[in-house]
Amino acid sequence: MILKALYDYYRRCEDLPAFGMEQKEIGFIIVIDRNGNFLRFEDRRIDRKSAQQFLVKKGVGRTSSPIANYLYDKSEYVFGYSDKGDIESVRKCFDVFKAKVTEIHERFPDNDAVDAVYSFYKREPSSIIESMQHDPLWTDLVKNLNKKYSIFSFLLEGDTDIVACKKEIIASESYGDAADEKICLILGKHSKIVEVTTATMISGSQATAKLVSFQVSSGYDSYGKVKGYNAPISEEAEFAYTT
DSSP: OHHHHHHHHHHHOSSSOOTTEEEEEOOEEEEEOTTOOEEEEEEOBOSSSOBOEEEEEOOOOOSSSOOOOSSEEOHHHHTSOOSSSOHHHHHHHHHHHHHHHHHHHHHOTTOHHHHHHHHHTTSOHHHHHHHHTTSTTHHHHHHTTTSTTOOEEEEETTOSSOGGGOHHHHTTOOOOOGGGEEEOTTTOSEEEBOSSOOOOOOTTSOTTOOSSOOOTTTTOOOTTOOGGGGSOOBHHHHHHHHO
């Protein structure tokens, strides 16, 4: 079975990200002070096609509904700006990311970096964007929002690690809920099942291509099951074969 072979390959490799993590290209860093005020953008691009990689929580799988990544994401999520899409859709993305930051802040209220990011989101998107537009990088940044590396995260002034990389706020993040456990078809044991699988880098295919997916309400659902529950794959196995 191909997926089992990929899972076994991941287990044999010693230099791949640990479960729940990934190396992510983040091209632009938003530097803020302890009060959440925008200070400047930092350009982390390496060349015209790539940017510095950071070890962060693995990106979420998205369908039609907006879902926020863990303290990093695209511009429409992080500061409510996009060069495409309607204002309402962009605002939904921003609100989802803001809610995620609030959730993280509730878990880590004493973390200075998280508190600064939380304070950043006490402002309206229009106010945030207005302050950003005065930055020397703004024009170049806007021209490249369609690039793969156009992902944004935060850096507290004086820190060396971006907020999305801080181990103390990632390590204790829980994965899974026993109530949703089913038998994984790859591992053969009860585990938390992935409802929507993440994209897998496949040579010659689209960046959003997936090895396993089920089209909703198109005749592929079996016995009342939907999405990934048609062929249960655990979070652990899915992470391994998509890494």
